[in-house]
Amino acid sequence: MAQEKQTAWELYHSYENFKEKILTDRRFKHSDIVPLIERLKNNKIFKVDKVGKSVEGRDIYLISLGSGKTKVFLWSQMHGDESTATAALFDMFNFFSDDSAFPELKKLILSNLSILIIPMVNPDGAELFQRRNIFEIDLNRDVLGQQTPEAKILKEVFDSLKADFGFNLHDQGRDYSAGNSINPASISFLAPSPDYDKSLTPPREKAMKLIGNMVAVLNEFIPGHIAKYSDDYEPRAFGDNFTKWGTATVLLESGGWRGDREKQFLRKINYIAMLSALNSIASGGYANTDLNVYDSIPRNEKFMMDLILRNLKITRGNTDYVVDIGINFEEININGAKDFYLKAEIEDVGDLSVFAGYEEFDLSGYTVEPGKTKPEPYHSLDELEKINPVQLYRDGYTNVVLKNGDSKGEFTYLPFNIILNQQSFGESKIKPEEAANFIIKKDGEVRFTLVNGFLIDISMIEIWHGNSIVYGK
Numbered sequence: 001m002a003q004e005k006q007t008a009w010e011l012y013h014s015y016e017n018f019k020e021k022i023l024t025d026r027r028f029k030h031s032d033i034v035p036l037i038e039r040l041k042n043n044k045i046f047k048v049d050k051v052g053k054s055v056e057g058r059d060i061y062l063i064s065l066g067s068g069k070t071k072v073f074l075w076s077q078m079h080g081d082e083s084t085a086t087a088a089l090f091d092m093f094n095f096f097s098d099d100s101a102f103p104e105l106k107k108l109i110l111s112n113l114s115i116l117i118i119p120m121v122n123p124d125g126a127e128l129f130q131r132r133n134i135f136e137i138d139l140n141r142d143v144l145g146q147q148t149p150e151a152k153i154l155k156e157v158f159d160s161l162k163a164d165f166g167f168n169l170h171d172q173g174r175d176y177s178a179g180n181s182i183n184p185a186s187i188s189f190l191a192p193s194p195d196y197d198k199s200l201t202p203p204r205e206k207a208m209k210l211i212g213n214m215v216a217v218l219n220e221f222i223p224g225h226i227a228k229y230s231d232d233y234e235p236r237a238f239g240d241n242f243t244k245w246g247t248a249t250v251l252l253e254s255g256g257w258r259g260d261r262e263k264q265f266l267r268k269i270n271y272i273a274m275l276s277a278l279n280s281i282a283s284g285g286y287a288n289t290d291l292n293v294y295d296s297i298p299r300n301e302k303f304m305m306d307l308i309l310r311n312l313k314i315t316r317g318n319t320d321y322v323v324d325i326g327i328n329f330e331e332i333n334i335n336g337a338k339d340f341y342l343k344a345e346i347e348d349v350g351d352l353s354v355f356a357g358y359e360e361f362d363l364s365g366y367t368v369e370p371g372k373t374k375p376e377p378y379h380s381l382d383e384l385e386k387i388n389p390v391q392l393y394r395d396g397y398t399n400v401v402l403k404n405g406d407s408k409g410e411f412t413y414l415p416f417n418i419i420l421n422q423q424s425f426g427e428s429k430i431k432p433e434e435a436a437n438f439i440i441k442k443d444g445e446v447r448f449t450l451v452n453g454f455l456i457d458i459s460m461i462e463i464w465h466g467n468s469i470v471y472g473k
């Protein structure tokens with residue numbers, strides 16, 4: 001194990017040499033990865049096959065390397081908006097393409113294993129950055145139904161390989177925490193159950209040991225941020241059936257990491273996790289891992305929110321009360337799902353002491369009230385550009401009305417919301433499911449505002465980096 005940790009640290013420190021620089025965020029498309037796959041054909045260690053097409057005709061590729069007798073099958077992005085591991089697979093291809101670095105590790109892996117990889121099982125979903133395929137079917141509920149070409153391809157490849165090990169690579173929501181800790185579940189694992197009784201069959205036990213081994217390695221880098229996905233049996237899912245059909249299957253889910261919405265750090269962790277797992281399968285070292293390691297991984301819980309404002313006072317009539325306010329952002333795709341803006345919603349109000357925020361602010365001594373809409377309308381975007389936002393906030397407003405002006409879209413980088421149709425926008429309230437626009441005061445003076453979930457210190461308005469919403473579009 002000490003040797004495996006040492007190797008993992010070397011992979012960590014040399015990562016930038018292998019990182020695929022074409023892939024810079026989560027929203028890359030099939031057209032971005034095809035040239036990278038085609039390039040692999042120039043290197044004789046890779047075999048590149050087309051194994052079928054998506055509904056919209058995008059090629060799905062199987063990439064093979066290694067000549068060993070243990071077969072390891074990895075597939076990613078069955079859900080189109082879960083791309084972290086796909087990017088890491090291309091980093092891994094670069095790692096194997098380079099013949100100078102890590103010669104012993106590569107020799108061990110490639111002589112003992114045959115590695116088979118489908119990156120981006122759901123390219124049509126990736127195009128729209130959505131979970132489901134273009135038929136709006138969740139591929140991970142179609143292993144039995146086989147109504148989608150993508151699920152058929154995955155099943156056919158699986159059947160043709162009868163792999164010893166499988167890696168089912170996904171992303172999970174940012175709201176998962178590692179147990180009841182204040183840490184996001186940045187990587188969650190599961191050795192899926194082969195039946196409702198959650199039987200401990202030999203392939204499942206193998207997967208558990210391998211996961212225990214991966215956890216021991218990853219604890220070097222992300223201690224306290226590893227969790228275990230629910231082991232409830234899902235008879236329509238790939239991982240559960242692959243386990244039932246004899247493959248030691250590991251589910252790996254990339255969750256959230258503070259300050260890393262684009263998950264580029266977690267991509268690096270995926271790269272280390274996969275290479276470490278291949279190392280350990282090739283050496284057989286994983287088999288020595290105690291099952292207790294797997295058992296003691298904390299469960300995925302849902303105690304994370306994007307933002308928590310703590311200890312704010314609300315005044316209603318003659319009564320004051322103190323609350324925490326939790327806020328989550330939704331990502332809304334724009335520009336053909338190549339980009340996104342954020343839309344905030346209040347998740348909960350009250351005692352949120354059991355929750356943790358990706359960001360938190362203690363606002364003890366401050367009072368909060370809903371941001372109001374300025375009643376006098378504006379008539380052009382030019383007029384809006386000239387608004388002094390600090391004066392707007394001091395008057396209690398976070399929203400303005402724009403009449404007969406052309407709006408720029410569904411969101412704006414101005415530090416206030418724009419309402420196009422005043423009738424459609426009621427009075428703001430501080431309660432769950434409402435938009436998150438607040439005026440925050442101390443001693444009667446406005447000190448902070450929250451505009452679409454972005455906290456603004458009004459003495460530093462110029463460093464605003466958020467986006468507001470255009471309502472009534």
Ligand SMILES: [Zn+2]
Binds near residue numbers: 079082170
């Ligand atoms: Zn998924």
